[in-house]
Amino acid sequence: MNTEIFGIVAMFIVTVGLAIPLGKYIAKVYAGEKTFLDPVFNPLERLFFRASGIDAKAEMNWKQHLYALLIINVIWFFLCFFILMNQGWLPFNPDGNPSMSPDLAFNTTISFLVNCNLQHYSGESGLTYLSQVAGIMFLQFVTAGTGMAACAMVFNAMKDRQSEKLGNFYDYFIKSCTRILFPISFIAAIILVFSGTPMNWEGKQTITTLQGDTVQVSRGPAAAMVAIKQAGTNGGGYFGANSAHPLENPTYLTNAVENILIILIPIGMVFALGYYLKRKKLAWMILGVMTIGFLMLLIPAVMQEMKGNSAITKMGIDQQMGSMEGKEVRFGSAASAYWGITTTVTSNGSVNAMHDSFTPLTGGLAMLGMMVNSLYGGVGVGFLNFYIFIILAVFISGLMVGRTPELLGKKVEAREVKIAAIIAILHPLLILAGTALAAYFTAHNTDMGYWYNGKASGWLNNPGHHGFSEMLYEYTSSAANNGSGFEGLGDNNPFWNITTGIVMLLSRYLPIIGPLAIAGLLAKKKYIPESAGTLKTDTSTFGIMVFAVIFIIAALSFFPALALGPFAEYFSMN
Amino acid sequence: MKFSGIFSAFRLTIICLVFFSVLYPLAITGIAQFAPAKGKGETVEVNGKIVGFQKIGQSFTDSIYFLGRPSAVNYNAAGSGGSNKGPSNPDYLKEVQARIDAFLVRHPYLQKKDIPADLVTASGSGLDPDISAEAALVQVKRIAQVRKIPEEKVKQLVEKNIQKPLWGMFGTEKVNVLELNIELNSIR
Structure with a gap:
């Protein structure tokens, strides 16, 4: 049992230990300084830009950044949608899997385009090798790079100067993909392939087992994809069971590697901010707030899972290993709970245990992680979400002490605060409205017609409070661009495919547009050097302020919904 | 532009x-x-015939074998997945109770509290190749009786097959069921 605790403590220590040098490296990459990978990537990137006719040195203002970002995303949408709709007859389909239905292809394309990776299909039967590699894996690289590029622009805008020129989107984007995501994925893929994750192009293998049963075993080009799926906070698994699958995550070591990758870049980005702006104290303040929030979710979750399911305890079973439903023996309950929380505080969403079968509080804490969505958060976008909370905290603190609110020498005024408020309210609105709609249909057991084959309550896999949690989790995961799920929910039908598709779309682009706009507006303003009257943002007092804002806005707006789902289930069992 | x-x-x-x-x-x-295995997934052979993938669990229902964990996909590795049953779901709890009863029928020498939780709960992938060390040890007596071999010998075999936590420090202890059963077949 203690070895399970050591395991998760070691994982966290190694993650932070790696994130510090990584942060330094990321800062250098975005600042255009020399790094040890220059000899490889300088010529490569020149090739990229020459072939596409892009001048990566032309500086852009925030609107040009946004325009470039959105245009290229639209192109990716059509590319991926085309592949998924036609994968049945396109090459690299040894298992003869069919093309997707339009609503499923819509959902899947959006899901990967917005770095959410919600999956309403199972990889073994729902995708071909072409879709996995040229559709899904492609988007896992470039959408992670998109989020990081947006974040890099905000870093640039936070510098101590007045300027409209905030670097070049394509430059940040390509460098994020080639210099940060690619090397990390490459190393991880090699570790995986040597640990037993397949990387082949042949179809299923049929074997006769020791007992004489005939079974088929799915394989394919998994290792390359699993690496970027973890590193880019994507989370969309190669196999249906995601990283619980013994080929996708074969050993405790690969589990540690994959789990470290989940939060490595999100933490690295915070350090990168500190090095980039030369404000290390600010980075530590942000990391401190994030880590305290993270531990408040993690510790109870690990305790709950290791304690086991109280209903099974009542049957007289001694659950020394903890709650094992939906978990793998090679990981154990502690590492499964650790993964469950790390994957939901970041927008990763890969799983190594089935979240639907977590004990009630752990499921609730995982949801809370997604509801806050900025305790580390997704690559790049996690910081953007946190940035919104910083703006709000600056504004509220400014009001409390009766001064004009300022962030790093820039006056925060009505326009910025309005944008921040809209973005902050959007997240609860999408989650709660979606859940309310689905719960309404379920409660009335509506006949759904085109939208769902049968009565609405048929989509639930569990009754009572847990059924409500399934619906709440699905919209929370969509709105947090997380992608994990209470997978018992029958979600491959027009109702869930289309509604979650819309939620994912809105909750990806608006929370990028908002911070980009705020940062761009602030960067244009006159820089006021710090004086004795300046509100210091790199102090623990301000940290507490940010934490309070997060708690009030994110946590409390969801409390009633959480009380109806996971909390009610918990109390009904104990 | x-x-x-x-x-x-x-x-x-x-x-x-x-x-x-x-x-x-x-x-x-x-x-x-x-x-x-050149990235194609490591297979296990017995007498030159492939009997399985080392890391993919398989169904063992026959009493002459160590039993693995319950599986929501019946160990068919063309797909994968867990039961996704919530912890308080009454149907699910009935299913667990039925598994406990069935296990006690097969192992009349055991009491409820001796049954390790992993043997009555389904894994996340449905393809879990492992069981806990305790889960293997509680089955030793039955295997010895059915196969008519000394209990001590079976116990030694299990102990030999227990995989320690990573570097002795991190994670869980486990036993690969397929490998254990293959070795069991070679005992006379």
Whole structure:
């Protein structure tokens, strides 16, 4: 049992230990300084830009950044949608899997385009090798790079100067993909392939087992994809069971590697901010707030899972290993709970245990992680979400002490605060409205017609409070661009495919547009050097302020919904 | 500028596709040629015949074998997945109770509290190749009785097959059920 605790403590220590040098490296990459990978990537990137006719040195203002970002995303949408709709007859389909239905292809394309990776299909039967590699894996690289590029622009805008020129989107984007995501994925893929994750192009293998049963075993080009799926906070698994699958995550070591990758870049980005702006104290303040929030979710979750399911305890079973439903023996309950929380505080969403079968509080804490969505958060976008909370905290603190609110020498005024408020309210609105709609249909057991084959309550896999949690989790995961799920929910039908598709779309682009706009507006303003009257943002007092804002806005707006789902289930069992 | 912007973005997409979806997977496939089983998944052979994948669990229902964990996909590795049953679901709890009863019928020498939780709960992938060390040890007596071999010998076999936590420090202890059963078959 203690070895399970050591395991998760070691994982966290190694993650932070790696994130510090990584942060330094990321800062250098975005600042255009020399790094040890220059000899490889300088010529490569020149090739990229020459072939596409892009001048990566032309500086852009925030609107040009946004325009470039959105245009290229639209192109990716059509590319991926085309592949998924036609994968049945396109090459690299040894298992003869069919093309997707339009609503499923819509959902899947959006899901990967917005770095959410919600999956309403199972990889073994729902995708071909072409879709996995040229559709899904492609988007896992470039959408992670998109989020990081947006974040890099905000870093640039936070510098101590007045300027409209905030670097070049394509430059940040390509460098994020080639210099940060690619090397990390490459190393991880090699570790995986040597640990037993397949990387082949042949179809299923049929074997006769020791007992004489005939079974088929799915394989394919998994290792390359699993690496970027973890590193880019994507989370969309190669196999249906995601990283619980013994080929996708074969050993405790690969589990540690994959789990470290989940939060490595999100933490690295915070350090990168500190090095980039030369404000290390600010980075530590942000990391401190994030880590305290993270531990408040993690510790109870690990305790709950290791304690086991109280209903099974009542049957007289001694659950020394903890709650094992939906978990793998090679990981154990502690590492499964650790993964469950790390994957939901970041927008990763890969799983190594089935979240639907977590004990009630752990499921609730995982949801809370997604509801806050900025305790580390997704690559790049996690910081953007946190940035919104910083703006709000600056504004509220400014009001409390009766001064004009300022962030790093820039006056925060009505326009910025309005944008921040809209973005902050959007997240609860999408989650709660979606859940309310689905719960309404379920409660009335509506006949759904085109939208769902049968009565609405048929989509639930569990009754009572847990059924409500399934619906709440699905919209929370969509709105947090997380992608994990209470997978018992029958979600491959027009109702869930289309509604979650819309939620994912809105909750990806608006929370990028908002911070980009705020940062761009602030960067244009006159820089006021710090004086004795300046509100210091790199102090623990301000940290507490940010934490309070997060708690009030994110946590409390969801409390009633959480009380109806996971909390009610918990109390009904104990 | 607007129109050329779209065209540039399109060309950039193509070159990214070539790099990340063609060159990168090909490089990993190339490296996989040096990995165990050349990246095709390690198989286990008995007398030259493939009987399974080392890391994919299989169904054992016969009493002469160590039993693995319950599986929501019946160990068919063409798919994968867990039961996704919530912890308080009454149907699920009935199912667990039925598993407990069935296990006690097979192992009349055991009491409820001796049954390790992993033997009555379904795994996340449905393909879990392992059981806990305790889960193997509680089955020793039955195996010895059914196969008519000394209990001590079976116990030694299990102990030999227990895989310690990673570097002795991190994670869980486990036993690979397929490997254990193959070795069990070779005991006379």
